Amino acid sequence: MVEDAILGYLATHEVIPDSGQFADEHGLDHNEVVNVIKSLHGFRFIDAQDIKRETWVLTEEGKKYAAEGSPEVQLFLAVPPEGIISMDELQKKLGPSIFKIGCLQAGKNKWVDMGKQVSRKVQHVEDKVKNLLIQIQVGQELDKDDMNMLKGRKLIVPQTWHCYSVRKGPNYAPKRKKVATDLTRENLQRGDWKELEFKEYNFNAKGPPAEAGHLHPLLKVKDQLKNMFLRMGFEEMPTNNFVESSFWNFDALLQPQQHPARDAHDTFFLEAPSTTRKLPEEYVELVKRVHEAGGYGSRGYGYEWKREEANKNLMRTHTTAVSARMLYALAKQPFAPKKYFSIDRVFRNEAVDRTHLAEFHQIEGLVCDRGLTLGDLIGVLYDFFSQLGMSNLRFKPTYNPYTEPSMEVFSYHEGLGKWVEIGNSGVFRPEMLRPMGLPEDVSVIAWGLSLERPTMILYGISNIRDLFGHKVDLSLIRRNPICRIGIN
Numbered sequence: 001m002v003e004d005a006i007l008g009y010l011a012t013h014e015v016i017p018d019s020g021q022f023a024d025e026h027g028l029d030h031n032e033v034v035n036v037i038k039s040l041h042g043f044r045f046i047d048a049q050d051i052k053r054e055t056w057v058l059t060e061e062g063k064k065y066a067a068e069g070s071p072e073v074q075l076f077l078a079v080p081p082e083g084i085i086s087m088d089e090l091q092k093k094l095g096p097s098i099f100k101i102g103c104l105q106a107g108k109n110k111w112v113d114m115g116k117q118v119s120r121k122v123q124h125v126e127d128k129v130k131n132l133l134i135q136i137q138v139g140q141e142l143d144k145d146d147m148n149m150l151k152g153r154k155l156i157v158p159q160t161w162h163c164y165s166v167r168k169g170p171n172y173a174p175k176r177k178k179v180a181t182d183l184t185r186e187n188l189q190r191g192d193w194k195e196l197e198f199k200e201y202n203f204n205a206k207g208p209p210a211e212a213g214h215l216h217p218l219l220k221v222k223d224q225l226k227n228m229f230l231r232m233g234f235e236e237m238p239t240n241n242f243v244e245s246s247f248w249n250f251d252a253l254l255q256p257q258q259h260p261a262r263d264a265h266d267t268f269f270l271e272a273p274s275t276t277r278k279l280p281e282e283y284v285e286l287v288k289r290v291h292e293a294g295g296y297g298s299r300g301y302g303y304e305w306k307r308e309e310a311n312k313n314l315m316r317t318h319t320t321a322v323s324a325r326m327l328y329a330l331a332k333q334p335f336a337p338k339k340y341f342s343i344d345r346v347f348r349n350e351a352v353d354r355t356h357l358a359e360f361h362q363i364e365g366l367v368c369d370r371g372l373t374l375g376d377l378i379g380v381l382y383d384f385f386s387q388l389g390m391s392n393l394r395f396k397p398t399y400n401p402y403t404e405p406s407m408e409v410f411s412y413h414e415g416l417g418k419w420v421e422i423g424n425s426g427v428f429r430p431e432m433l434r435p436m437g438l439p440e441d442v443s444v445i446a447w448g449l450s451l452e453r454p455t456m457i458l459y460g461i462s463n464i465r466d467l468f469g470h471k472v473d474l475s476l477i478r479r480n481p482i483c484r485i486g487i488n
Contacts, residue, residue, distance in 0.1 A: 018163055232339070253402040342364050348360075371441060384447070
């Protein structure tokens with residue numbers, strides 16, 4: 001219908017000067033007219049020229065005043081012709097918004113006396129604002145002062161009107177012949193394919209994007225780090241148990257039972273099942289003895305160790321609990337050097353902000369062999385972090401309950417122009433390893449860092465909640481680039 005109207009009109013007229021006016025005159029929807037014009041223009045049936053012009057339209061407030069009258073006139077009409085009305089009664093009658101604006105404008109026009117009581121100063125007024133708004137609605141032009149007054153009161157706003165000027169194109173015809181887009185079986189059987197006009201094939205057109213899954217940036221970085229560990233000869237530890245006992249999470253790692261990290265303010269404890277059913281009793285007894293009285297060169301903590309504390313179940317706060325289990329299992333076999341790693345989730349009862357979550361990922365690596373020293377640890381750290389593009393390292397002494405010596409690892413960040421902490425490391429204490437049954441000349445060096453921090457640096461993300469959690473923008477998952485760890 002719309003297409004026939006446009007082509008038919010051009011058969012007897014040279015031009016359609018304004019598609020909006022054409023739509024109004026023929027009772028057509030302008031949006032539909034625009035769509036048909038674009039289609040006909042694409043096939044060169046017509047030549048269309050874009051026209052933009054600015055018009056003024058009423059705001060919602062302006063529409064209300066055009067229908068009901070301006071606030072000042074409403075206020076004037078609410079005041080008795082012969083008498084007075086209190087301000088409170090007038091406000092109740094008009095409502096707070098109309099009352100406030102009406103008082104301001106009616107007082108400015110000197111239509112009423114304002115005080116505790118309100119009375120008229122004149123008997124008749126003209127609603128100039130309403131009349132001007134109606135003129136805008138019907139498309140009439142106003143003088144500059146009236147326009148400035150309506151704009152100042154935010155009763156009108158500019159609106160850009162898009163329309164087209166249309167002329168006949170090189171392929172113009174009074175009626176468009178429908179072109180075929182497919183050669184069908186029926187066309188071949190009837191033989192009418194010889195007379196068909198086929199739509200020109202667009203070899204530059206892009207097909208619809210293929211629907212496929214997308215990897216989260218954390219998974220991309222995790223996969224690259226995993227491959228990096230495997231290239232260095234490490235074995236991956238099983239980290240599929242998020243629930244751990246306090247014994248493996250804390251006690252086996254020489255963390256005293258009164259340590260603040262074991263408080264409910266820092267750790268998620270389980271209500272059901274609240275305790276573990278099975279622990280290696282002989283090993284538990286040795287760990288208890290080290291906590292209470294020391295051993296293997298340690299004085300211990302000198303407190304009464306409680307089994308019920310060790311039995312409590314929790315959401316693991318670090319993957320070092322898995323490392324302790326793996327080393328204990330290694331000690332039960334004839335000794336052989338091992339290199340282990342893990343990358344998985346841990347949970348801590350922390351306040352959520354732009355750099356902290358209650359659930360995040362920890363990267364951990366450890367080497368178990370005879371005669372390892374702090375120098376070996378530093379060498380491994382240089383090798384590991386250089387593959388992450390961080391070769392400028394510094395080390396700072398620190399304290400961990402289960403490592404001695406212990407070091408924080410810093411790298412110089414070129415973008416920030418300062419040294420940034422990137423991980424923690426140390427040599428596992430003999431009083432942690434000997435109760436497991438590992439030989440006396442065996443040492444374990446280890447280090448750990450979060451997965452989120454390098455991912456945020458790589459992808460330029462400043463708020464961790466934009467990377468992980470329920471507030472993540474799905475477009476980040478679909479459009480994030482490849483992980484460039486280890487790519488020169």
